[in-house]
Amino acid sequence: MARTLAEKVWATHVVRHAEGEPDLLYIDLHLVHEVTSPQAFDGLRVTGRGVRRPDLTLATEDHNVPTINIDQPIADPISRAQVDALRANCAEFGVPLYPLGSIEQGIVHVVGPQLGLTQPGMTVVCGDSHTSTHGAFGALAFGIGTSEVEHVLATQTLPLKPFKTMAITVDGELPAGVTAKDLTLAIIAKIGTGGGQGYVLEYRGSAIRGLSMEGRMTLCNMSIEAGARAGMVAPDETTFEYVKGREHAPTGAAWDEAVTYWRTLPSDADAVFDAEVHLDATALSPYVTWGTNPGQGLPLSGSVPSPATASDEVERTAIERALTYMDLVPGTPLREIAIDTVFVGSCTNGRIEDLRTVAEVLRGRQVADSVRMLIVPGSVRVKLQAEAEGLDTVFIDAGADWREAGCSMCLAMNPDKLAPGERSASTSNRNFEGRQGPGGRTHLVSPAVAAATAVVGTLAAPADLPNLV
Amino acid sequence: MDAFTTHTGTAVPLQRSNVDTDQIIPAEYLKRITRTGFEDGLFASWRQDPEFVLNQQHHAGATILVAGPDFGTGSSREHAVWALQNYGFKVVISSRFADIFRGNSGKGGLLTAEVRQETVEQLWALIAKDPATEVTVDLEGQQIRAGDLVADFEVDSYVRWRLLEGLDDIGITLQSGDAIAAFEKQRPGFTPTTS
Numbered sequence: 001m002a003r004t005l006a007e008k009v010w011a012t013h014v015v016r017h018a019e020g021e022p023d024l025l026y027i028d029l030h031l032v033h034e035v036t037s038p039q040a041f042d043g044l045r046v047t048g049r050g051v052r053r054p055d056l057t058l059a060t061e062d063h064n065v066p067t068i069n070i071d072q073p074i075a076d077p078i079s080r081a082q083v084d085a086l087r088a089n090c091a092e093f094g095v096p097l098y099p100l101g102s103i104e105q106g107i108v109h110v111v112g113p114q115l116g117l118t119q120p121g122m123t124v125v126c127g128d129s130h131t132s133t134h135g136a137f138g139a140l141a142f143g144i145g146t147s148e149v150e151h152v153l154a155t156q157t158l159p160l161k162p163f164k165t166m167a168i169t170v171d172g173e174l175p176a177g178v179t180a181k182d183l184t185l186a187i188i189a190k191i192g193t194g195g196g197q198g199y200v201l202e203y204r205g206s207a208i209r210g211l212s213m214e215g216r217m218t219l220c221n222m223s224i225e226a227g228a229r230a231g232m233v234a235p236d237e238t239t240f241e242y243v244k245g246r247e248h249a250p251t252g253a254a255w256d257e258a259v260t261y262w263r264t265l266p267s268d269a270d271a272v273f274d275a276e277v278h279l280d281a282t283a284l285s286p287y288v289t290w291g292t293n294p295g296q297g298l299p300l301s302g303s304v305p306s307p308a309t310a311s312d313e314v315e316r317t318a319i320e321r322a323l324t325y326m327d328l329v330p331g332t333p334l335r336e337i338a339i340d341t342v343f344v345g346s347c348t349n350g351r352i353e354d355l356r357t358v359a360e361v362l363r364g365r366q367v368a369d370s371v372r373m374l375i376v377p378g379s380v381r382v383k384l385q386a387e388a389e390g391l392d393t394v395f396i397d398a399g400a401d402w403r404e405a406g407c408s409m410c411l412a413m414n415p416d417k418l419a420p421g422e423r424s425a426s427t428s429n430r431n432f433e434g435r436q437g438p439g440g441r442t443h444l445v446s447p448a449v450a451a452a453t454a455v456v457g458t459l460a461a462p463a464d465l466p467n468l469v
Numbered sequence: 470m471d472a473f474t475t476h477t478g479t480a481v482p483l484q485r486s487n488v489d490t491d492q493i494i495p496a497e498y499l500k501r502i503t504r505t506g507f508e509d510g511l512f513a514s515w516r517q518d519p520e521f522v523l524n525q526q527h528h529a530g531a532t533i534l535v536a537g538p539d540f541g542t543g544s545s546r547e548h549a550v551w552a553l554q555n556y557g558f559k560v561v562i563s564s565r566f567a568d569i570f571r572g573n574s575g576k577g578g579l580l581t582a583e584v585r586q587e588t589v590e591q592l593w594a595l596i597a598k599d600p601a602t603e604v605t606v607d608l609e610g611q612q613i614r615a616g617d618l619v620a621d622f623e624v625d626s627y628v629r630w631r632l633l634e635g636l637d638d639i640g641i642t643l644q645s646g647d648a649i650a651a652f653e654k655q656r657p658g659f660t661p662t663t664s
Contacts, residue, residue, distance in 0.1 A: 026653075054663075063499075117661050
């Protein structure tokens with residue numbers, strides 16, 4: 001029978017199947033961080049259970065960690081206690097850990113792919129909803145809660161009901177200046193924050209094939225913002241090229257065996273999806289959000305919407321509430337919205353290609369006086385690569401703040417926060433109320449738009465900037 | 470986990486859609502390493518407004534939350550479930566729940582009852598008329614009863630069984646220990662390890 005990519009990966013991981021019960025699914029890689037794991041380790045201690053496969057588990061510190069003065073103890077005592085708890089738990093249960101200060105430390109979803117631990121056809125979980133990132137490799141990867149973290153630690157499996165499948169086909173070529181981030185914001189605006197609920201999304205079509213692995217990671221990362229636990233892209237030469245030679249990638253005969261297997265993974269030509277969505281890549285332009293959920297986005301050329309355009313009462317109330325919170329007036333061109341803070345980073349857009357894009361825009365230009373710009377690499381490796389390429393000099397010369405690796409202002413668990421009422425253009429993934437600090441207002445943007453916005457002071461794309469003489 | 474069969478209590482109308490987990494419990498509360506004591510973080514930002522529905526005296530002691538569609542979107546933080554439970558909620562009723570939130574609720578024993586939006590609005594109207602309206606959520610019969618209203622609700626059949634029995638998921642899985650060990654023997658040699 002013809003099967004989709006997701007169905008193939010699922011089928012090869014079923015440990016136990018019984019009618020009327022969830023399938024018991026084997027987990028190939030379990031990533032762990034400090035925020036969603038302490039209660040899970042506690043649960044193991046209480047029940048006298050151990051970690052079944054520490055060798056399939058990897059921990060790093062990312063959510064809480066400061067992005068300055070990392071050679072000093074973490075100032076916030078509660079953050080420090082949580083990081084210390086992770087260190088003690090990993091030591092007690094034998095789980096490998098890359099702590100702050102390690103060259104492999106970074107955002108968990110940047111670290112896994114970078115080490116070559118994320119490979120096609122695997123099942124990957126983490127107590128973090130953006131685990132969907134790893135789907136870019138053709139892995140089935142999804143976020144789990146703390147009870148499930150404990151479950152995977154104890155059994156290396158999870159009981160799960162099969163997902164439905166949704167094909168999101170994007171044909172044509174993305175216009176110049178339009179990135180994977182714009183594409184994902186356009187998809188979420190189209191299907192809504194609940195549109196993918198219950199589905200695994202498979203991104204297909206020529207526009208997807210044309211994306212780099214990092215672009216695919218950005219796209220899969222935000223699947224959860226459309227309500228889908230997982231998003232996937234079929235592995236191809238781009239994937240193999242990226243994985244090859246990384247620390248944990250197979251070598252020699254094992255590499256050939258792996259690639260042979262990976263080539264069998266793409267959805268069969270006659271596979272049937274439970275739902276299908278089509279987008280024309282050539283019609284896309286830079287997207288930004290104006291509201292308080294990632295589905296409230298529009299092309300940058302648009303204007304703040306009016307509640308009168310809502311299709312029903314629920315949506316009308318949601319628009320009104322978002323406009324009040326965001327302090328925006330319907331009809332205002334999005335390009336006229338003034339920004340206080342630009343944040344570049346996160347598991348969505350904190351990789352080297354993102355930083356190169358930002359540097360390309362900032363080179364020879366200055367961040368506007370009214371703007372503070374924070375650039376936070378997704379991992380120590382990304383930071384070192386950027387510095388080897390001289391990107392840090394471009395950022396610093398432009399007046400941006402170049403930081404250490406971590407989740408930072410994406411979720412403001414560390415000291416990097418918006419002040420109440422402050423407005424950001426952010427390359428992160430969530431524009432929820434208070435996400436980047438209580439009372440803060442967030443516009444989600446691509447790295448290119450973030451950089452241009454930093455220069456202009458209002459939401460802008462690189463094409464809006466005057467040419468450099 | 471305690472078994473859940475039927476619950477009767479008063480309800481709070483939360484007339485908002487897309488209530489994301491950052492609203493249910495902001496990130497600053499996630500630094501704790503316990504499973505209890507999260508009630509102060511529940512809707513922390515919204516509760517600063519004295520008019521917010523949870524601050525209204527006539528809703529004190531309510532144990533059922535009736536919310537707009539797409540409840541629990543966003544992050545995988547199970548702290549959202551703990552915060553609702555620590556505050557005293559036993560049931561959340563909505564027309565649509567985010568997947569991870571619903572899964573986390575099932576693990577922790579918080580019942581997510583999925584109904585049609587029309588039922589949500591009927592409940593809102595009943596509570597608006599009389600905040601002391603008793604709402605019964607019957608998991609055995611998958612039914613919500615309040616005043617004249619009788620409505621069915623959806624819940625995953627396996628989660629329903631586990632809640633009714635009060636079973637621990639990990640305990641169930643460990644009974645398949647032999648199957649897990651057998652599966653591990655046939656995993657391809659090229660799959661990576663972290664060590």
